[in-house]
Amino acid sequence: MLIIDNLHARVAGKGILKGLSLAVKAGEVHAIMGPNGAGKSTLGYVLAGREGYEVTAGTVTYDGTDLLALAPEDRATAGVFLAFQYPVEIPGVNNTYFLRTALNAQRKRRGEAELDSMQFLKLVRERLKVMQLSPDLLNRAVNEGFSGGEKKRNEIFQMAVLEPRLAILDETDSGLDIDALKLVADGVNALRAADRAFIVVTHYQRLLDYIVPDFVHVLADGRIVESGDRTLALKLEEHGYAWVAGRQPAAGAA
């Protein structure tokens, strides 16, 4: 589904990704761990198409097409979803209205019928079972005044409504209380499917107790330096990143 090959990217003139390779097949869950500043969020932004994140070498192929050639909205329409590490607040834009506009914009571009407000509300009600969110949050401006945890839950709720095929979750577990962490994990697990893949960026092995990954990678200094199964996360928890530091890129990462 996704093949990242030797990806180099710069932000503000500074090289951040330095030859990152990663392959993700449909149905898989990949966890990415790594020290602060390693380039994990940068990878998410590059995949989602944020301006200012300049790819200087390498390729990203998604479903056989060149993902990097697409505008951000076209990537979303093709099924790429990024749950932001720091979701932005959008004053004056109602959360539900925003989500319906986004869903219908995607549907329209895919040539599907748009949902009217009744159909959309029905969908929202259904998805609320997957990811609970108080009605109050649905009716407020997008993320405005939301607590850190509420913002993260809102990201997963959006994911549940938009039903992407490739979801990149950037530290969605940070700032969540224990109950919310379980809720978010349940939300993700409910969406796991044979034709959908996840890249889960996290600092904490605990999340991976709930969302059990097929692969765990260590991203350090702009490269995948170690890959393994879920036990790698346990090793990292025990030894820290020091023992992977300085390694060469893992050969044929996953």
Next chain:
Amino acid sequence: MSNAFAAAVGDAAGATLSRLPGAGVAWLDAARHAHLSAFLRDGLPSTRSEAWKYTSLRALEQRAFALGDVDAATRSVETRMLALSGVDGPQLVFVNGMFRADLSRLDDLPAGLQLQSLAAALILDADSLREAFGTATTDAFDRLNATLAGDGVVLRVMPGVRIAAPVRLVFLGAPAAVDLAWHARALIVLGEGSELVLVEQHGDAGAHAHLGTLVSDIRLQRGARLHWNVLQEAGPGAVLIRRSAFRLATDAVATLHALELGGALVRHAITAVLEGDRARFITRGVFAPGGRQHLETRLDIRHEARDTASDALWRGVANDRGRGVLHGAITVAAGADGSDARLDNKNLLLSAQAEIDTQPVLEIHADAVKAGHGATVGQLDERVLFYLRSRGLPLEQARALLTSAFCRVALDRLDPAPLREHFAARLARHLPRLAGDSEA
């Protein structure tokens, strides 16, 4: 007078003045001639004049406009696009400045509402209008208007009367063989304890160039309430210069909502004098120039009595080479103790060539005054745009959505609700066109 604009006025004025409604009334003739000679003496102001610092009239000075449209009574115009469904109270329609009875609705006026065209009022009883016409002024367009306005609106609400249905005043430009100038005047008095909803609309019945001036003189007597709503959708060739002068007695409340969307060169000077204790003046609006539009709104609010309140909230959005100006002057005069004065103006630039000038001026000469003003000019937040696009909204739609959200607060308190929805819809229709296609 070396410029074409003033020369055209000078050449035509003599003949025009003798034909205007009210000609022959001695005090009115004298006032018109006095204003005319003052205009011809001083001409149009330059940008060296403080009040015209942001709006250059150099290009206008080189143009000649014919005075009045001899065919205004018979031009066929389409008013459907201006209709606000469900708002079907009394209405007065003016085409190129001339009252059109055939397009207006003045029968079955509610009890306690007097409403007629200024031309009719001048012919029937000019003397009752003397006070309103006598106003001294130093402004060139006020002088021009006082000289040449022969039509407009005279509206009175009797004390204690609440008029439920909004009254519409519609000013339409219609194509003519030459560039036309028209001058209209509105004289409005709300009696003690009365209430009125007004809609002032500007539109175009086909592309053409014209100059329109409108001077509105609005008095609210004790405890009166006025909801004044302006929908300015003049055509792309229109030069529109308006002054709305409010005077509020004790406990009177005037609320002005304005959408400044159309026109080439548009200026609206709003003056409000809070003469009586506890009088309140609320003004909210949006100006949204694109292309090469120049839209200026000026507020001059004077607190002259105790415990008076003013609240101004404006949003500006400019794209392309559009230019917006908001000048907001608030004066709290000596003795107006306990007054509360607020001004909030936020602006959004959608392109590198767009410009918005915002100038809050606060002068306080009284005690125990609460006053606050804030003015900002910014751009759409790239991070927010990316967030929206990452959810599937095309760039243009994302820009339009954020621009609408930015402006929404300006219409929040527009009453009644059906009118608010109409205004919101007009704004919602305008903004994507404005925000969507930018070279930025």
